[in-house]
Amino acid sequence: MNKKTPDYVSTSNPCKVCSPLGVSLAVKGLENAMSIMHGSQGCATYIRRYMISHFKEPLDIASSSFDERSAVFGGKRNLRAAIENVSLKYDPELIVVAPTCLSETIGDDLRAYCRNFDSTTSAEVLSVSMPTYTSAHLVGFYGAVRSVVAGKEKGDEKRQAVNIFPSMVSPADLRYLKEIVGSFFDKSMVMPDYSETLDGEIWGEYIPIAPGGTPQKDIASAHKADFSISFSPYTKEDISAACWLEEEYGVEHFDLLPPIGIRGTDELIDVLSQKSGRDVPRNLVRERARLIDALADSHKYTFGKRAVVYGDGDFVAGIASFLDEIGIVPVICACGTPFPRFEEYLKNSLEETEPEYIGADVDFRDLEELMEGKEYDFMIGSSKGYPLSRKRGIPLVRCGFPIHDRIGGPRFLHVGYEGALNLLDTIVNTLLTKKQDDSTVGYSYL
Amino acid sequence: MSFEKLDDTMMKTYPTKVYRKRKKAAMVNDPGEVKEIQANVRTIPGIITQRGCTYAGCKGVVLGPTRDIVNITHGPIGCGFYSWLTRRNQTRPENETAENFMTYCFSTDMQDSNIVFGGETLLKDAIQEAYDLFHPKAIAIFSTCPVGLIGDDVHAVAREMKAKFGDCNVFGFSCEGYKGVSQSAGHHIANNQIFKHVIGSDDSRSDSKFRVNLLGEYNIGGDAFVLEELFEKCGIELVATFSGNSSIDHFANAHTADLNLIMCHRSINYVAEMMEVKFGIPWTKVNFIGAGQSAKSLRKVGAYFEDPRLIARIEEVIAEEMLKTDEAAAEYRPGTEGKTAMLFVGGSRAHHYQDLFAELGMKTLAAGYEFAHRDDYEGRRVLPSIKVDADSRNIEELHIEKDPGRYSQALQDRKAALMEKGMEFSDYEGMMAQMEKGALVIDDISHYEMEKLVEVYKPDVFCAGIKEKYAVQKMGIPLKQLHSYDYGGPYAGFDGAVNFYKEIERMVNTNVWGLIKAPWSNQSAMSAKYAGGKHAVASHT
Numbered sequence: 004m005n006k007k008t009p010d011y012v013s014t015s016n017p018c019k020v021c022s023p024l025g026v027s028l029a030v031k032g033l034e035n036a037m038s039i040m041h042g043s044q045g046c047a048t049y050i051r052r053y054m055i056s057h058f059k060e061p062l063d064i065a066s067s068s069f070d071e072r073s074a075v076f077g078g079k080r081n082l083r084a085a086i087e088n089v090s091l092k093y094d095p096e097l098i099v100v101a102p103t104c105l106s107e108t109i110g111d112d113l114r115a116y117c118r119n120f121d122s123t124t125s126a127e128v129l130s131v132s133m134p135t136y137t138s139a140h141l142v143g144f145y146g147a148v149r150s151v152v153a154g155k156e157k158g159d160e161k162r163q164a165v166n167i168f169p170s171m172v173s174p175a176d177l178r179y180l181k182e183i184v185g186s187f188f189d190k191s192m193v194m195p196d197y198s199e200t201l202d203g204e205i206w207g208e209y210i211p212i213a214p215g216g217t218p219q220k221d222i223a224s225a226h227k228a229d230f231s232i233s234f235s236p237y238t239k240e241d242i243s244a245a246c247w248l249e250e251e252y253g254v255e256h257f258d259l260l261p262p263i264g265i266r267g268t269d270e271l272i273d274v275l276s277q278k279s280g281r282d283v284p285r286n287l288v289r290e291r292a293r294l295i296d297a298l299a300d301s302h303k304y305t306f307g308k309r310a311v312v313y314g315d316g317d318f319v320a321g322i323a324s325f326l327d328e329i330g331i332v333p334v335i336c337a338c339g340t341p342f343p344r345f346e347e348y349l350k351n352s353l354e355e356t357e358p359e360y361i362g363a364d365v366d367f368r369d370l371e372e373l374m375e376g377k378e379y380d381f382m383i384g385s386s387k388g389y390p391l392s393r394k395r396g397i398p399l400v401r402c403g404f405p406i407h408d409r410i411g412g413p414r415f416l417h418v419g420y421e422g423a424l425n426l427l428d429t430i431v432n433t434l435l436t437k438k439q440d441d442s443t444v445g446y447s448y449l
Numbered sequence: 450m451s452f453e454k455l456d457d458t459m460m461k462t463y464p465t466k467v468y469r470k471r472k473k474a475a476m477v478n479d480p481g482e483v484k485e486i487q488a489n490v491r492t493i494p495g496i497i498t499q500r501g502c503t504y505a506g507c508k509g510v511v512l513g514p515t516r517d518i519v520n521i522t523h524g525p526i527g528c529g530f531y532s533w534l535t536r537r538n539q540t541r542p543e544n545e546t547a548e549n550f551m552t553y554c555f556s557t558d559m560q561d562s563n564i565v566f567g568g569e570t571l572l573k574d575a576i577q578e579a580y581d582l583f584h585p586k587a588i589a590i591f592s593t594c595p596v597g598l599i600g601d602d603v604h605a606v607a608r609e610m611k612a613k614f615g616d617c618n619v620f621g622f623s624c625e626g627y628k629g630v631s632q633s634a635g636h637h638i639a640n641n642q643i644f645k646h647v648i649g650s651d652d653s654r655s656d657s658k659f660r661v662n663l664l665g666e667y668n669i670g671g672d673a674f675v676l677e678e679l680f681e682k683c684g685i686e687l688v689a690t691f692s693g694n695s696s697i698d699h700f701a702n703a704h705t706a707d708l709n710l711i712m713c714h715r716s717i718n719y720v721a722e723m724m725e726v727k728f729g730i731p732w733t734k735v736n737f738i739g740a741g742q743s744a745k746s747l748r749k750v751g752a753y754f755e756d757p758r759l760i761a762r763i764e765e766v767i768a769e770e771m772l773k774t775d776e777a778a779a780e781y782r783p784g785t786e787g788k789t790a791m792l793f794v795g796g797s798r799a800h801h802y803q804d805l806f807a808e809l810g811m812k813t814l815a816a817g818y819e820f821a822h823r824d825d826y827e828g829r830r831v832l833p834s835i836k837v838d839a840d841s842r843n844i845e846e847l848h849i850e851k852d853p854g855r856y857s858q859a860l861q862d863r864k865a866a867l868m869e870k871g872m873e874f875s876d877y878e879g880m881m882a883q884m885e886k887g888a889l890v891i892d893d894i895s896h897y898e899m900e901k902l903v904e905v906y907k908p909d910v911f912c913a914g915i916k917e918k919y920a921v922q923k924m925g926i927p928l929k930q931l932h933s934y935d936y937g938g939p940y941a942g943f944d945g946a947v948n949f950y951k952e953i954e955r956m957v958n959t960n961v962w963g964l965i966k967a968p969w970s971n972q973s974a975m976s977a978k979y980a981g982g983k984h985a986v987a988s989h990t
Contacts, residue, residue, distance in 0.1 A: 012574040014526060014558035021527025043594055043626030044492060045502020049531035051916045061920035063896055068494045069627040071843055074598060085495030091464060092496075092897045104525045105594035105627060108564055136525040136595075137560050206923045207965050209900045390552055 016367035018313055018339025018387065024050045025143025026101035026131050027064050028171065032195025033151065034216035037095040037126075039065040039085050041078055041113060042103030057405040057412050058174075058201040061213065065089045069105060078106060079116050083123055090124035093211045096219050097155075099147060100130045107135045129154040133242065139340035141315045144171050145235065145242040148194055151222060152244040153251075158223035163192040165278070166231040166254070168244050169418075170261060170317040171404060174202035176418040180262070183271070183419055186287065187279040192221040192228070194244070202413040230255035230278060232271070234262060235317050237348040260352055261317050262418045263426075264325030265294065271419075290420040297424055298329055301431045306330040308434065309377075313370060313384040316342040316363065318403045321417070322383055324352040325426060331380075332356040335373055337365040367391055381433055398433045402426070455889075459901040467493055474892040483881045485831075488892045489630050489822040491840065497896035499793065499819045499916060502626035506635025506820070508532050508591040510716060511643070512622075514668050514692045515700075516540040517548040519585045522556045523572050523603060524593025528626070529556030539668050540694050548585060555579060559595065568601050576610045580617055587647075587697050590621040597625040618697070620646040630840050631820035631893075633715060633796065637844050640719035643691075643700060645847065648724065649855070651701035657686040659754050662706045664721055664732070665713030665797065668693025670938020672945060676737055679770075679942045683763050685750055691717055704728045707860055708753055710735045710746070714877045715796025715821050725875070726849045729857040731864040734877045739804030740774035740946045752872060753863075770943035777947040778808055781954040786810035788909035788957050791902065793894045793917070794931040796821040800880035802912060802931060805940070805949050811957075814906055815889035816880065826890065828879035896920065909957040925965060927956040 023040050027050050030038035040047040047066035055062050065088075067073075067081040086098055100113055113130035120128045133146030148168060165188055169180060177198035184191045199215025225231075231245035236258040240246040248254040262271045268291075276283050308331045312319050316338045323333035333356060338345050342363035349361045360373055371391055382392045383400040386408045392399035406412030416422040435449050460471055473487035492498040501509075508520060509532045522529030533554030542549045557575050559568050572590065579588055588610070590603045603621035611619040624638045654660070661680075666673055673693030680687050688706040689699035709721045709732035721732035733753070735746035744767045751760040790806045790813050792799040799816045806813055818825060823835050864874050881890060891898065899917060903924055911921045914932040921928040929935065929952070937952060939945040 012557070012571065012578045013521065013555045014529075015556075016533070016552075016554050017526055017530050017556065017558070019526060020530055021525065024527070039495065043502045043504075044498060044500055045505050045626040045632075046527070047497075048499075048501040048916070049505065049527070052914075053531055055915050055919060059919055061923060062916075063497050063920075065495045065497055068492050068498070069594075070491055070630075070840065071627060072839075074594070074625075074627045081494040084493065087464065088467065088493060088495030091462070103594070104527070104559075105598070108595040108598050134561070136564060139526070203923075205925070205965055207925050209904065209920065209924050211897075211900075 011368065014366050016387075016390075018337070018366055018370070019139035019315070020053070021104075022133055022135055022138045022140060022143030022146065023101045023103050024053065025140035025145070025171070026099065026133070026147040027062075028054065028140075028197070029144045029147035029195045030099045031062065031200050031213075032177075032197035032216050033097060033099075033222065034218050035095050035212055036097040036099060036216065036219075037063070037065060037089050037093050037212065038099045038101060039067060039082070039089060040103055041067045041082055041100050041111065042069055042105040044068040046103045053405065056407050059410070059413070060201050060203055062201070063093070063211070074105060074109060077109060077111050079111070082116055083120060086120050086126075086128060087123045090126055095126050095212060097151070098124065098126045098128045099151060100128065101143065101147070102131065102133070102135055104135045127156060137341070139315070141171060141238075141317065141340060142242055145238060145244070149242050149244040149247055152194070152225050153247050155219075155222050157226060158220060159227075160220075160224055161227040162221050162224040163190045164188045164229050165191045165275075166225050166228045166245065166248065167191060167193045168231060168233040169193060169195075170234050171315065172418055173404075173415050174198040174413045175416045176422065179416060179419050179421060183287065184275060186284045187275040187281050192217060192225065194222060194225070226252040226254060228254055230257065232257045232259060232274065234259050234267075236260060237316070237342070237344045239343070260324065261321030263321030264328050264423050265291075265420070266328065266354075267321060267324060268419050268423065287420065290424075294420045294424050294427075297427055301427060302330060304431045304434055307332070308380040309334045311335040311337070311370070311374060311379050311382040313337040313339060313365070313382070313388060314403045315340055316345055316348065318384075320348050320352045322402070322426075323349060323358070325423060326383075327353045327356045329427060330355070331430070332358070334359050334377075334379060335370070336361045337370050337373070338363040339365060381430070381437075383430070398437045400430050400433050402429070455901070455905055458905060459898050467496070471895075471898075475898075476890055478881055478884045478888045478890050479886050480882050480884060481886070483827050483879070486823060486826045486881075486890060486892055488818070488826060489633060489820070489841075490838070491630050492893060498893060499914060500631040500893060502632060503624045503628040503635040503638065504528055504591060504593055504626045505532060506629075506632025506716075507622050507624035507639040508635070510632060510667065511636055511639035511692055512589060512591075513538060514540065515695045515697060516542060516551050517585065517696050517698075518587040518589050519550050519553070519555065519579045519583055520589050520591060521572075521575055521579060522554075522591050522593060523568065523575075523596055523601070524557065524559055525595065526556055526558045528593040529554050529558075539671050539674075541674065543696075548583070550583070550585065564595055564599055567599060568596065569606055572601065572603065572606050573610060576606070576619060580610075580614055585617060587618040587620070590619070592621065592623050592625050594626045597623060597628075618646060618650075628840075628843050633820040633822065634840070634844055636716040637719055640717060640723075641845055641847050644720055644723045647697060647700045648720070649701070649704045649728070649852070651698065652705065652855070653702055654705040655686060658756070659685045659750070659759055660688050660706045661685055661708045661710055661750060662688050662703050663690045664709055664711045665715075665717035666690050666693045666737075666941075667713070669932070670934035670936075670940060672737075672939045672941035675939045675942040675944050679737075679743075679747075679766070683747060683750075683766050684759060691720060704730065704855065706730060708733065708750070710750070711877070712737065712801075713795070713797040715818070715825050718877075723847060723849045727852045728855055729851075729861045731860055731874050733872075733874050736801050736804065737941045738798075738801035738945075739808055740771060740778075740943050741808065742801070742804045743942050743946070744771065749872075753867065774808075774943050774946050777950050781950040782810050784954040784958050785950075787812070789814045789906070790910050790912060791906070791908045792816040792912040792931065793819065793891070793899065794913050795819055796825055798931045799912075800825070800883065803883065805946060806953075808946065809950055809953060811909070811953075813884065813888055814908055815891060815902060816884065817891040817894050818880070819893060821892070824877065824879060826879050826881050826892070828882060829875075829877050900924075910953060925962040927959060929953065929956060
């Protein structure tokens, strides 16, 4: 089934970003926390620019600002200064230090460094262990969550019944997830939670660290929870916080498919309902019924359509699963990052349709070649797919991360029944717009 | 607010060591007695800076806007990705089939094994692949942090591949991110390599009489398109622009021009200096930001060529263009007069844009550069007294000699004669000489200092980049992005000035901040003391 992509040397027009970006994003979702990129200041600057362009929110990321001397002799002194200055100006409770390609090349031992910084700061200082060159943003994201959960000083108090570890979803998704979980459990933890920090209110004054984020106390009590839910069943165990909690503290772990579309959401609701012993609340029942009604109504527009899905693994699996549910064939499922077992992941996410191509570590040049000679109705993924969709003359449904050429990326809802409805409306309306625009007659009734 | 008080809130809360260092980078301006400012020194770790890295300055800024060089980033994936098709890359290929590689991002996407065993083979293969795919005129290699540390010799690889191809110029840049204080180091490295490998490689020249290069113009928001049109209208030929809307072919015969005009002094003065030594081409500083400065700069070109017809044509064009800008200024000025601005951006913009604000009757309260050196603040006269530190020594200084066959003594004689008459060459007097007495000058402003500055002074508009935009706007102050123009523009030349007037007038008079407090709420949803308070009054009292 898999058409082999040409074996290029260069990665061209990549569909992945680097792992320190994932760390910065995750840390933005922790209460009163700051991240430091341990390397050249360009890493922090590039990452800030890239994420701010999507979220349109302040996003302060510090850097240990290496110079040639630190590049040769190690960056411990720079890191100490960085921690001291960040503490003084931001007064965070938690500082998370991410390795960069530079610090990994010279072999700076961040863990050892971070253990010795007590005198410099009142904040807890943790380092993230993750590979830099070989991985991409999602690994940094999960790696940061795991490193913080594992490294954080543990509390004795049981605070939450459940730990939820979402994938890289939007702030709107996180808000909605919290609402869903909140209707089953009085106290739960969603980590990271950048629903307020990266889709915040107007302040009228400046607040150095945006309010919101997963409470530090909850993170410290993650090991006391009854169970954890994560949504990345094929991610390597060594970067999963939920796996770590299960191994170390026996916290029961449900690794569910991404809660995008009906099946994924049903599964989540089912687990929540069973574990809480509570019935599914009326509003969720109604949301689901409204969604199914809308699916039935729009089936005539979606049935048999051919889609190209690209992005990181969890996103592609979730979106492909939803398309499969509404009769659209996810013909090409391309994961931009390296992802072992991606094919297995995808196949287990689909029930009705069979893609013509499933592959990981695909860049946009590969994708262009994969798409050659065949017709597709639309592409779905980040705004980085725009040049290709334009070239091919097929519409692009923008969702996921990043969206740099439209507003509202952080407010786009993908998860849960409401997210599925939003995706459905967006996809169908995109197809209708195309049909209408292509018609020589100006029909206003479709 | 006295500066001492600002010093208390903004600087004195730093630890003593940091305070001592930062204090030297901030001062009250006195144009009559320009003081020494600390610039182009290492950013203190952990201070959130606006600055980028050497790689960013080399690939993103100087080489970014050139369309027909295949740029390969040698390194892990992030660097190439972040510098791919961002803000500056507007270009207009000569025709539909002309090469344009700007929409591509090529990276060797280094993996562990390349770091351990070296990445030269991988790089060679990537260059070969690019050559086979596109047969481009040129391939450039940009080194990221790990490359220098693992000892990959990108220059040797470039030489080898260039010799192998025969019809493709291949050259490398040792622009590892950690090399310099800021992106400024990358500019210098880019200047050196373009000078070494490209400039002077094509001696053909057109027979037009008035041939100039425009240096340090990067076609942000389409600025280059406006200026190209303006030059054409005046009958001046732009041989090469470094590097807005450029092609490598333009660079190759840039040395045939009769005059170099410098816009952004910081990023490109090295090329101008080297071209003067080798080819005898004089350079002079210009500024095409603001109607008044655009007119002045055009007149400079007229004065240089001393041709009555050219001078007359330039005056005609200025008169025609000024009608538009005067009319626009009259329309928008009532809304902007007396308002205030702050500019913290770049190596020239924080200076140049003060002219545009002055044309709107707006006062610049504070300004500073992100990556400039002392000469950009205090003027080139301080060059001999600038200490060469370890970071500057890192960057190769090319030893340039006169090219006996192509050096133009005639141009140098003309320069000498014009200097007698008072025309300025090879000089930039810097930002401070032009700024008002009492205005603040702050180099490499940190995020924290910026917040304090806005809090205390409450300017009507703050100019910086996207990293600062949403932080400042949270405080109820509009931020104009001057790196990318908020994806608007152009702002250069006369047409650009009209755009700028209009946008600033709209920004400083927006009523959105008035909505922060809901009419039905007795207490604000946030602190009552928000910076935009004065805007808020009208809508609900």
